[in-house]
Amino acid sequence: xxGSISRRDFLLRSSAAAGACxxxxxxxxxxxxxxxxxGDFHGIFAILQTPFNNDDQVDWGDLGREVNFCVRAGxxxxxxxxxxxxxxxxxxEERTRGAEVIxxxxxxxxxxVIGVQAPSSGLALKFARHAEAxxxxxxxxxxxxxxxxxxxxxxxYYHTLAQGVKLPIFIQNTGAPWGPALPTxxxxxMARENPQFAYIKEEVAPVARRIxxxxxxxxxxxxxxxSAGRNLLDELSHGAAGTMPASQFTxxxxxxxxxxxxxxxxxxxxxxxxxxxxxxxxxxxGLPFMKxxxxxxxxxxxxxxRGIAGGGLDDLDRRELDEWWKELAPYLKx
Numbered sequence: 001x002x003g004s005i006s007r008r009d010f011l012l013r014s015s016a017a018a019g020a021c022x023x024x025x026x027x028x029x030x031x032x033x034x035x036x037x038x039g040d041f042h043g044i045f046a047i048l049q050t051p052f053n054n055d056d057q058v059d060w061g062d063l064g065r066e067v068n069f070c071v072r073a074g075x076x077x078x079x080x081x082x083x084x085x086x087x088x089x090x091x092x093e094e095r096t097r098g099a100e101v102i103x104x105x106x107x108x109x110x111x112x113v114i115g116v117q118a119p120s121s122g123l124a125l126k127f128a129r130h131a132e133a134x135x136x137x138x139x140x141x142x143x144x145x146x147x148x149x150x151x152x153x154x155x156x157y158y159h160t161l162a163q164g165v166k167l168p169i170f171i172q173n174t175g176a177p178w179g180p181a182l183p184t185x186x187x188x189x190m191a192r193e194n195p196q197f198a199y200i201k202e203e204v205a206p207v208a209r210r211i212x213x214x215x216x217x218x219x220x221x222x223x224x225x226x227s228a229g230r231n232l233l234d235e236l237s238h239g240a241a242g243t244m245p246a247s248q249f250t251x252x253x254x255x256x257x258x259x260x261x262x263x264x265x266x267x268x269x270x271x272x273x274x275x276x277x278x279x280x281x282x283x284x285x286g287l288p289f290m291k292x293x294x295x296x297x298x299x300x301x302x303x304x305x306r307g308i309a310g311g312g313l314d315d316l317d318r319r320e321l322d323e324w325w326k327e328l329a330p331y332l333k334x
Contacts, residue, residue, distance in 0.1 A: 022313040028090070032034040041138065041168070041199065041222035043076025044229075044254045045113060046104065047084045049290050054285045054305040058094055060101050062300050066247060067105035067298045073251035073334035074258075076242065077111035078102060079140060081111040082172065084246045084290065087115055089306045094110055096130050103134050112253055113170060117142040132165045138222075140201060141169035143179030151186055154179065162196045169218060170199040170222065191219045201226050215239025226281045229253055236260055246282065248293040249275060252333040277324040281317075288312040292321070297332070 048070070051062035072076055079088035080102055081095060090098070099114050106112050114131035117122040118124040122212050128139050141161065143154040161169055171190070175181035181204045190197040199222035202210050207225050215238065225235045226230065229245040232253070245253055252275050257270035282289050291303035292313050303312050 019139065022218070024157065041077065041224075042241040043113065044074075044242055044250060044257050045077035045079050045111065045224065045244045046070045046073075046075045046250045046253075047226075047244050048078055048080040048100070048247050049110040049287065049294065049298045049300075050081060050085045050090065050143060050306075051291075051294075052302070052306045054302060054304060056304070056306050057303060058090070058098065063098060063101050064105040066299050067102055069297070069334050070247055070250045071102050071106065071109050074254040074256075075110055076254075077113060077137070078106060079113040079244055081113060082115045082142075082244075083178070083270070084287065085115065086287070086306065087117065092126075095127060099127075099131055099136070101136055103136060108135075110191045111137040113138045113140050115140050117145070117172070117195045119144070124157070125160055125164045126314065128165045128167070135169060138168040138170060138199065140172055140199075142172045142174060143181040143182065143224045145177065149180055150268070151180065151182070154182065155186075155190065158190065159194075162188065162194055168199050168222070169196050169198070170201050170224070171197060172203070172205045172226075174226075184210050188214065188217045188219060191217070191221075195219075196220065200224065203227055207233045208232065208240075210303050211235050212238040213219075213241045228282050229256075230276070231260065232256060232285070233260055233265070233272060234269050237333050246290045248290050248297065248299075249278060249328075252331045255331060255333070274328045274331060276326060281321060281324070285313060285317065289317075289321075292318075296325075297334070 021202045048066050051059040053059045067078060081098060108174050113134045116124045116127035116131060118127060123140060131139060143149060144157050173182045187200055198220050200214060200220060203226045204210065208231060211223055211225065214223045223239060223241045225240055225243045229243040232243050240321060242257065252271060256268050256272050270294055287305060288303060291300055295303050296302040
């Protein structure tokens with residue numbers, strides 16, 4: 001794994017696992033560590049988008065290129081297929097083949113976290129066992145998201161996964177319509193009962209405060225946010241281990257993370273200010289924006305959305321993208 005790590009005392013375990021020894025601080029500090037080994041979950045875990053060709057078929061070549069792009073960008077992990085990966089449009093066969101393509105392209109160069117959420121725990125477990133058998137480093141799953149789902153049902157669903165595989169399991173807490181918003185105490189208790197659940201992707205507001213609760217619990221090992229990394233620096237100061245943004249600006253996010261964890265906060269903020277307009281455009285336009293950028297960066301052949309003709313950015317949107325692109329261009333490294 002690439003990058004360095006340094007933060008508050010709860011992150012000592014990551015530094016120790018990497019062979020470094022850092023002092024305890026109550027606020028930001030700087031120390032360097034060797035590259036993190038597989039399974040040491042911190043940093044920028046890029047959420048891969050799923051490329052489609054003009055016939056609405058998954059473009060497996062582009063998916064492999066996306067993996068290579070993220071590895072060149074210095075990512076600390078890859079995640080697929082989640083909401084930004086349009087898992088809900090993929091067949092069972094496409095999901096298992098996609099996992100194999102990604103794991104093959106990554107070839108042990110970075111952590112790979114496979115999304116296994118499904119309407120039933122049985123199907124989720126099938127995806128989980130496939131991912132484990134093909135070398136995934138961890139799993140990630142939304143709670144059950146169809147029908148009226150309570151905390152008891154969510155707990156049963158996750159426990160079924162844990163009973164069937166040995167991998168760490170990230171709980172993705174996004175809230176409606178993707179399952180119930182899970183209380184922090186629920187997630188912490190799950191982790192106390194089984195360390196497989198000591199990993200969270202938190203997206204329920206207020207994210208930074210909730211991250212602080214996880215960090216203070218002493219049982220959570222991988223505390224991540226999402227939402228395009230739009231509040232990454234504040235979340236790191238509350239105890240986050242990293243974030244899971246979409247893949248198109250992985251190289252920029254990695255620079256921000258590395259500077260912040262080296263204690264170079266002004267430099268991290270300077271780059272973050274250049275990225276923020278792009279995050280705003282992503283929040284407004286979603287997948288059409290993400291895929292448009294991946295085409296611009298030579299990763300995807302098309303910005304096609306499955307089942308939709310057109311629906312991408314218009315000329316005025318692209319003009320706005322062009323203006324902010326000039327500001328961010330010096331930081332595009334991959």
